Amino acid sequence: xxxxxxxxxxxxxxxxxxxxxxxxxxxxxxENGTRHPSYLEKFPNATIPALEDPxxxxxxxxxxxxxxxxxxxxxxxxxxxxxxxxxxxxxxFLHYHHRKVKEASLAYFTPKVxxxxxxxxxxIELSRKSFNDSLNALExxxxxxxxxxxxxxxxxxxxxxYVEIGQLRDxxxxxxxxKDHPNIQRWILDMTKVExxxxxxxxxKELGDISKNxxxxxxxxxxxxxxFKRILELSS
Ligand SMILES: N[C@@H](CCC(=O)N[C@@H](CS)C(=O)NCC(=O)O)C(=O)O
Numbered sequence: 001x002x003x004x005x006x007x008x009x010x011x012x013x014x015x016x017x018x019x020x021x022x023x024x025x026x027x028x029x030x031e032n033g034t035r036h037p038s039y040l041e042k043f044p045n046a047t048i049p050a051l052e053d054p055x056x057x058x059x060x061x062x063x064x065x066x067x068x069x070x071x072x073x074x075x076x077x078x079x080x081x082x083x084x085x086x087x088x089x090x091x092x093f094l095h096y097h098h099r100k101v102k103e104a105s106l107a108y109f110t111p112k113v114x115x116x117x118x119x120x121x122x123x124i125e126l127s128r129k130s131f132n133d134s135l136n137a138l139e140x141x142x143x144x145x146x147x148x149x150x151x152x153x154x155x156x157x158x159x160x161x162y163v164e165i166g167q168l169r170d171x172x173x174x175x176x177x178x179k180d181h182p183n184i185q186r187w188i189l190d191m192t193k194v195e196x197x198x199x200x201x202x203x204x205k206e207l208g209d210i211s212k213n214x215x216x217x218x219x220x221x222x223x224x225x226x227x228f229k230r231i232l233e234l235s236s
Pocket of ligand 1: 026046047048049061062064
């Protein structure tokens with residue numbers, strides 16, 4: 001269950017929105033894969049997560065676009081403020097996220113769980129630099145001034161950032177030591193209190209510490225099944 005999927009699931013659980021979770025395999029051309037023609041017809045980006053809104057016969061990709069859409073549709077203005085300046089600040093962070101905070105995955109997570117990709121040291125190093133730049137920006141600017149990234153309240157910016165940063169915590173994969181980032185440590189604890197956190201992150205709790213050795217494919221599958229089952233129970 002990828003980072004982007006978790007952010008969306010977290011929002012939906014928090015808002016107690018009923019939804020149907022459909023297992024789709026990234027990169028696969030099989031019937032349940034993102035490269036199958038029936039998936040591409042609805043979602044040309046060929047990525048997960050994706051949203052199918054049957055009420056509107058509407059299809060949408062990209063986790064940030066989907067979260068913004070749901071907040072607009074259901075008027076969840078706590079996560080995506082109505083005031084245009086505040087909303088623009090959330091958007092600012094969501095756009096910034098892509099080549100910065102998002103790099104946590106390529107820098108630390110993917111090399112452990114997708115050894116088959118043979119990522120080059122150079123790519124990993126560039127991703128680490130980008131991610132570390134974003135941690136420093138969060139530590140000395142955004143989270144130095146505010147409780148959450150944009151202000152006193154949690155927004156989509158926090159959900160998007162946490163699914164990347166939080167996955168590296170010692171209680172999950174244990175792939176990063178945040179000892180030099182006290183503001184980020186404080187924010188991490190605040191984020192764990194946002195309703196839906198534990199269920200959306202069960203998959204990582206199940207996966208556990210992978211800092212020493214890459215996990216076996218079987219263990220990754222087991223963790224995903226446990227996480228998936230929990231979400232299925234809660235979403236219907
Ligand atoms: N920016 C996208 C990232 C989604 C993404 O990268 N998804 C990957 C899985 S982790 C994917 O679907 N890859 C399929 C492929 O590249 O073929 C979002 O936030 O939704």
